[in-house]
Amino acid sequence: MNTQDIQSLIDRYLAGETSNDEERRLALALYEAAEATDEPLPDDWQAVLLMLGELTLGESLYDDILARRSHTLSAESLSMQNVSAGSTSSKNRRLRVWRWAAAIALVFATSLGIAFYQSKTSQRTVASASTNNGTSEYHQWDTPVSPVRQPDANSHINEHDQSHESTQSVASGNANRRKRKAVQPMSKPSSAELPAPPQEEGAEESLLAAAEAELQKGDVLYQALSPDDDPYAAIEAAMRDIRSRGERVEAMVAEITRPY
């Protein structure tokens, strides 16, 4: 509070317009002004200080000391809060670092475990393959489990029917073997591979016999096309043979179809 403020407060004090708080502030300002300099205060100020009295001055000093003390306490508590907050933040930072380190270690350990398991699995597969030499056990290690391998009724029927057909006749044995080779054990049987009804077995046998005969013709042609002979002569001989066969067949047909 400067001199002008003090003087204006003194004027208001003399006019009876000051409050208790303003009078305490005026007493404190006059006391501090007297303490600040060795020279005596002006007469007006000394008289006002006397009029305000020891009680007002003591009350103002009391409030001033309490205010300073609370300010100091609040500053100390603020610094303590800052210190505690700093330690807390460093703790949180350390905790975050440890969390990241733990997560990285967990991922590393998991990847190591997976790699170890895969290496062990491959070793067991190789060992099994070497001991069983490609048996069904070898296929069990490598064959993935898929819904296609699920057993169903059609596959049983197909296998049972194929075994039945293989014992029926010697003529149809080769064809049946070829069919078994053509059928994939892993694939689902199609409608063409399903067993034929019992009433069509005779027609199927005749068809198989015709096919066998055609194959024998092919064998003849193949034998005729051996590299040692002249290919043109062989072809002509084969054509002649076929032609003669056709003539014989025509004669047979004419003999059969001749009206009685």
Add this chain to the structure above:
Amino acid sequence: MTRSDFEHIALQLRPLMLRVALDFFGSADDAEDVTQEAQLALWRYCERIDPARNIKGLAVRVTKNCCVSWHRRSAFIATVPDGSPSGPASAFSPSPHELLEAQDAQALLTEALARLKPRERELFEMRQLEGLTLDEITHLTDIAKPSVKSMISAARKKLLTDLKQRLRQ
């Protein structure tokens, strides 16, 4: 107010004064000592106290004044090295010159107050000693607030003129 009347009131004032001192020191022992000192000061002053007035405000102000005096004394003891031959309490005591100046100033104020009109002196003491506000003085004296304000202002100006003349002499 007689001293026997004050002894009855002092028991009622004691918790209030003790709380003021405890707020300042935070120590029950110091607060007890300061309360006793403040009650002693009031006991010396009690014959000038109007029993119809509210003495609580005056008791609080006196207690605060004693707290400050005690605090100054304690601060001085803390700064004086141990084994001082004069002792801390005696070292804190004002010098005879300062004591004489304080007594002269108090005597000047008392004489100036004595030269005021009784109503002006009463209102001035209610405002300065008891710390009552204008509204409280208006309520206690049944005098209009502007009148209270003008009488207090007149009393202050008279005191200022009187004290200035005395201080120049």
